[in-house]
Amino acid sequence: MTRVFCNISSRIVIVEGIMGSGKSTTVRRIADRLKASGVSALGITEGTSPHPIRFDWDVPWEDMPATHLAKSAAARWSAYANSAATSASITVVDGQLFHGNLTSLFLLDADIALIRSYLREVVATIKPLHPLLIYFHQDDVDRAIRAISTERGDSWVTYQVNWKLTSPYAVRHGYAGLGGLIELYRDYRRLTDGLYAELDIPKISIENSGMEWAKYEKTIVSVLVNQAGDGGSNS
Secondary structure, eight states, X not given: OHHHHHTOOOSEEEEEOSTTSSHHHHHHHHHHHHHHTTOOEEEEOTTOSSOXXXXXXXXXXXXXXXXXXXXXXXXXXXXXXXXXXXOSSEEEEESSSSTTHHHHHHHTTOOHHHHHHHHHHHHHHHGGGOOEEEEEEOSOHHHHHHHHHHHHOHHHHHHHHHHHTTSHHHHHHTOOHHHHHHHHHHHHHHHHHHHHHHOOSXXXXXXXXXXXXXXXXXXXXXXXXXXXXHTSOOO
């Protein structure tokens, strides 16, 4: 297994999904699995600080033009891809293709053409790294958001509501409270489902409502091993 892992063509593995879908846990588990097999791997979770990919900003929604955010975020990806191209490590990253700056573009109520253009630019930037996208999804978004809200508590829900539901997109739709947060994520999932379908990079979609983490990890490892064996074909 170590020999096969060493032949993996992907230099970056991106784990995507809505908040609370298990991205960070999976990033750590896959990075640890690679390292245990003798492969140099770097796990980047959302809380990594300073974050090497995400463009961080701290101004009111109305002071951040969507075009500026898209340009700045794409530049961050470009800089990271350039450094990763010369690294011996495989990067396993929590979001940042959808979750992160693209989510902010969505919340800023950016035009879908701008969002697609931004994503195309990012994908073109990382293609030399032979990316693999793991896309976690839950068929029942309502249940998924309520479950993570119960797990993380009222203060977390209040934080999410106060941040995301003051965004231009949420305000335009009149979303409020936990119910509004759920509606927001239904919309977001429709967006990311569509974007996922359009991507022409190796990718795999996993419905993970059952929280069978060992099973999901086995599936992801199988995809990585198959890529190593076939030179990185689409999954």
